[in-house]
Amino acid sequence: MPKSFEPSVITANALLEGDVVYLRGSDWVRNLQDAEVLTDEADAQLRLIEASARSAEVVGVYLTAVDPEQGQIQTTHFREAFRATGPSNYAHGKQENV
Amino acid sequence: MYAYSDFDSQFIAQRNAQFRSQVERRIDGSLTEDEFKPLRLMNGLYLQLHAYMLRVAIPYGTLNSHQMQKLADIADKWDKGYGHFTTRQNIQYNWPELRDVPDMLDALAEVDMHAIQTSGNTIRNVTADHFAGAAADEIADPRPIAELIRQWSTDHPEFQFLPRKFKVAVSGASHDRAVLKAHDIGLQIVEQDGARGYRVIVGGGLGRTPMIGKVLYDFVASEDLLPTLEAIVSVYNLLGRRDNKYKARIKITVHENGIEDIRARVDARYKLIRPQFTGVDQQMLSRIEADFALPEFVTKSLATYETAYTNDPVFRAWADTNLSDHRAAGYAIVSISLKAHGATPGDATSHQMRVMAELAAEFGHNELRISHEQNVILPHVHRADLPALHARLKEAGLGTANIGLISDIIACPGMDYCALATARSIPIAQEIATRFDDLKLEHDVGPLKIKISGCINACGHHHVGHIGILGLDRAGVENYQITLGGDGTEDASIGERAGPGFSADEIIPAIERLVMAYLDLRSERAETFLQTYRRLGLAPFKAALYPQAKADAA
Numbered sequence: 001m002p003k004s005f006e007p008s009v010i011t012a013n014a015l016l017e018g019d020v021v022y023l024r025g026s027d028w029v030r031n032l033q034d035a036e037v038l039t040d041e042a043d044a045q046l047r048l049i050e051a052s053a054r055s056a057e058v059v060g061v062y063l064t065a066v067d068p069e070q071g072q073i074q075t076t077h078f079r080e081a082f083r084a085t086g087p088s089n090y091a092h093g094k095q096e097n098v
Numbered sequence: 099m100y101a102y103s104d105f106d107s108q109f110i111a112q113r114n115a116q117f118r119s120q121v122e123r124r125i126d127g128s129l130t131e132d133e134f135k136p137l138r139l140m141n142g143l144y145l146q147l148h149a150y151m152l153r154v155a156i157p158y159g160t161l162n163s164h165q166m167q168k169l170a171d172i173a174d175k176w177d178k179g180y181g182h183f184t185t186r187q188n189i190q191y192n193w194p195e196l197r198d199v200p201d202m203l204d205a206l207a208e209v210d211m212h213a214i215q216t217s218g219n220t221i222r223n224v225t226a227d228h229f230a231g232a233a234a235d236e237i238a239d240p241r242p243i244a245e246l247i248r249q250w251s252t253d254h255p256e257f258q259f260l261p262r263k264f265k266v267a268v269s270g271a272s273h274d275r276a277v278l279k280a281h282d283i284g285l286q287i288v289e290q291d292g293a294r295g296y297r298v299i300v301g302g303g304l305g306r307t308p309m310i311g312k313v314l315y316d317f318v319a320s321e322d323l324l325p326t327l328e329a330i331v332s333v334y335n336l337l338g339r340r341d342n343k344y345k346a347r348i349k350i351t352v353h354e355n356g357i358e359d360i361r362a363r364v365d366a367r368y369k370l371i372r373p374q375f376t377g378v379d380q381q382m383l384s385r386i387e388a389d390f391a392l393p394e395f396v397t398k399s400l401a402t403y404e405t406a407y408t409n410d411p412v413f414r415a416w417a418d419t420n421l422s423d424h425r426a427a428g429y430a431i432v433s434i435s436l437k438a439h440g441a442t443p444g445d446a447t448s449h450q451m452r453v454m455a456e457l458a459a460e461f462g463h464n465e466l467r468i469s470h471e472q473n474v475i476l477p478h479v480h481r482a483d484l485p486a487l488h489a490r491l492k493e494a495g496l497g498t499a500n501i502g503l504i505s506d507i508i509a510c511p512g513m514d515y516c517a518l519a520t521a522r523s524i525p526i527a528q529e530i531a532t533r534f535d536d537l538k539l540e541h542d543v544g545p546l547k548i549k550i551s552g553c554i555n556a557c558g559h560h561h562v563g564h565i566g567i568l569g570l571d572r573a574g575v576e577n578y579q580i581t582l583g584g585d586g587t588e589d590a591s592i593g594e595r596a597g598p599g600f601s602a603d604e605i606i607p608a609i610e611r612l613v614m615a616y617l618d619l620r621s622e623r624a625e626t627f628l629q630t631y632r633r634l635g636l637a638p639f640k641a642a643l644y645p646q647a648k649a650d651a652a
Contacts, residue, residue: 016125016196018150056127059145077574079513083147087514089442089524092178092193093148 005041006065010051012058020083021058023051028058032084037068099162100245100389102210110207113214117141118200142213143199146517152191152199153216154206158226158244159187159468163459166466168209170451176202183436183444185508185557187225187468188216192515214252219260221251227269227276228469231390232431232477234423238287238294240268242387243323246379250324257331261338262346264331272588277470279311279590280304280562282348283330290317300330301352304556308592309349312357314364325375329368333360393463395426398482406485413488416499430484432476434491435498435506439535443509443527444472453494461487471508473501503540504548505531508559512552512569519552521569521576526550529606543613546627562586564628565612566593567605578605582639583631594636596643608643615642
C-alpha cells in the first residue's frame with residue numbers, strides 16, 4: 001500500500017537573501033509557524049508545481065512533512081529543524097530574530 | 099609573494115563584470131536558476147541551508163597582511179563578522195546576500211584575490227604545504243609551481259567541463275603536510291642526480307570511495323611538468339566516467355583502468371602535446387620564482403625568548419606545541435590555533451583576522467598561511483619576537499597551545515551549514531575539545547589527529563584521521579561512525595571502520611573510552627596513538643569502543 005500523505009509545508013530558499021522561506025497562501029513567509037500546512041496530496045502537488053514556477057522569488061522549492069500537533073508546527077527531520085532555526089554553533093539565522 | 103600582472107588584474111575585472119551582469123540578469127528574471135547555477139558555481143557561490151555561501155580561493159594557502167585585512171573587512175561589511183577557513187585552504191563566508199556578491203568579488207580583486215574555480219568540475223584551488231618556503235626539511239618552495247599551475251588551470255579552455263572536480267596539491271618536502279596522496283594529483287619536489295623535478299602521484303581521493311594515490315612518475319623534470327599535467331588531465335577528461343557521478347573522479351579512472359594503462363595513455367598524449375610547450379611556461383616560472391624570494395632574515399639575540407621559555411609555563415606550553423623548525427637560524431614557524439576549546443574549528447572573527455594581519459606585518463615579514471588543518475601560520479618569526487607575539491595572540495583568544503593534539507580537530511561545516519551534509523560536525527568537535535580540556539589530558543595524550551566529516555564526501559578528511567568520525571543520517575537520527583588508523587602523511591593510509599555507529603550522545607564517551615584505552619595500551623609515553631594502533635591493530639580499541647559486545651560474548 002502506498003504511504004499515506006503526511007501533512008506538509010512548501011519550502012524553498014529566497015533568491016535574494018538565500019534564507020529559508022515557507023509558502024502561506026500566495027506569500028512566502030520566513031517563520032515555519034506561519035507556514036500553511038497542506039493536508040490534501042493532490043492540492044499539495046498542484047501548489048508545489050505553481051510554487052516551483054516562481055523562480056524569480058525562490059530557489060529549490062520542495063514539500064516537506066511536518067507534524068502540526070498541539071497548535072505548533074513541528075519538523076519531522078533534524079535537517080528541517082536546522083533550516084527552521086539556524087546553525088547550532090552561533091545564534092545566527094532564524095533564531096536571531098526570536 | 100606573487101603580485102598580479104596587468105593581465106591577471108584585467109582578467110579578474112572582466113570576470114567580475116561578467117558575473118555582476120549575470121547576477122543582474124538572474125534578479126531581473128532573464129536567467130533561470132538552471133541557467134544561473136553553473137555560472138555562480140564557477141565563481142564560488144553556493145546556496146546552502148540558511149543562506150548563500152561564497153568560497154574564496156587562497157591560492158596555495160598564502161596571504162599577505164593586506165589581504166587578511168581585506169578578508170576581515172568583507173566579513174564585517176557583507177557577512178556576520180567572521181569567516182571559516184577550510185580544509186582546502188579557502189575561506190568561506192556563510193551569510194552573503196546575492197546582490198552583494200559582485201561587490202565582495204570586486205573587494206577581493208583589490209587585493210589580488212578571487213573565487214574562480216572554487217567549485218564546479220574544474221581544476222580547483224591548488225593547495226600546498228602550509229610551511230612552504232619556511233620548513234627546515236624542504237628541498238624547494240612549492241609555491242612558484244603552484245602559482246604556475248593556478249595560471250595554467252584558470253579558465254583553461256579544455257578543462258572547464260571535466261567529468262568531476264579536480265584537486266592538485268604540491269609539497270617541497272619529504273614529510274608530507276599537504277595530504278598529497280589524497281589528491282587527484284599530488285606533486286612532490288624531488289632531486290635526482292642533482293637535478294630538480296617532481297614525483298607525480300595520481301588517483302588519490304577521499305569521499306565515498308577513498309583511495310591512496312599511486313605514483314605515476316617517480317621523476318618528471320621541471321620543464322616537463324606542465325605538459326605532463328596537461329596530458330594527465332586530458333586523458334582523464336576523455337576517459338573519466340560521465341555516466342555515474344560517484345565513479346567520475348580520476349581515482350576511479352585509475353582504479354578501473356590500472357596505473358599502467360593510464361601511464362601508457364598519458365605517455366602517448368604527452369608525446370603529442372609536448373612540442374606545444376616551447377618554454378614560455380619556464381620563462382613565466384622563473385619570473386614567478388623571483389616573486390617568492392625569501393625575506394631577508396636577521397640575526398638577533400635569543401635572550402628574550404629563552405627567558406620567557408624558562409620562566410613562563412604558559413608560553414613554554416605554547417612554544418612546545420605551536421612552533422616548528424624554520425630553515426633560518428633563530429627563526430620559527432608559528433602555528434596559530436583556530437581551535438580554542440569549544441570554538442568552531444577554522445572560524446576566525448574579523449577582529450582575530452586583523453590581529454593576525456597586524457602581527458604578520460609587525461613580526462612575520464607580512465606573510466600568513468592557511469593550513470588544510472584549518473589553522474593560520476606565520477611562517478617567518480624570529481624567536482626573539484615570540485614572547486611579544488604570544489602575548490598579543492592570547493589577548494585575541496588565539497593563544498591556544500594545542501597544535502597536533504586531540505582538540506586540534508578538523509571539522510567540515512556539516513549540517514549546521516552545508517546542504518549536502520547528513521549530520522552535524524561542529525558540535526561534535528566542540529564537545530570533544532571541551533571534554534578533553536576538562537580532563538586536562540590532552541598534553542599527556544600527545545599527537546592525535548581527529549577529523550570529522552558530516553557526510554560521505556569527506557571534506558573533513560575523516561578517512562585520514564588517526565580517529566575519523568563520519569556523521570550519517572540513520573533513519574532520521576544523527577549517527578557517527580568511527581574509523582581508526584588513518585594517516586594523511588607520506589605513510590598515508592585509510593582508516594579502518596571500527597564497528598557500528600554511535601548516536602550524538604554516545605560519540606563523546608566513545609572517543610573518551612578509545613583514548614583511555616590508548617593510554618593503557620601504549621608501550622611508553624613516546625608511543626603515539628597511531629603507532630600504538632599500528633602495533634596492536636583494531637582489536638583492543640574495538641573492545642574499548644564496544645564493551646557491551648565483549649560482555650555479551652562472554
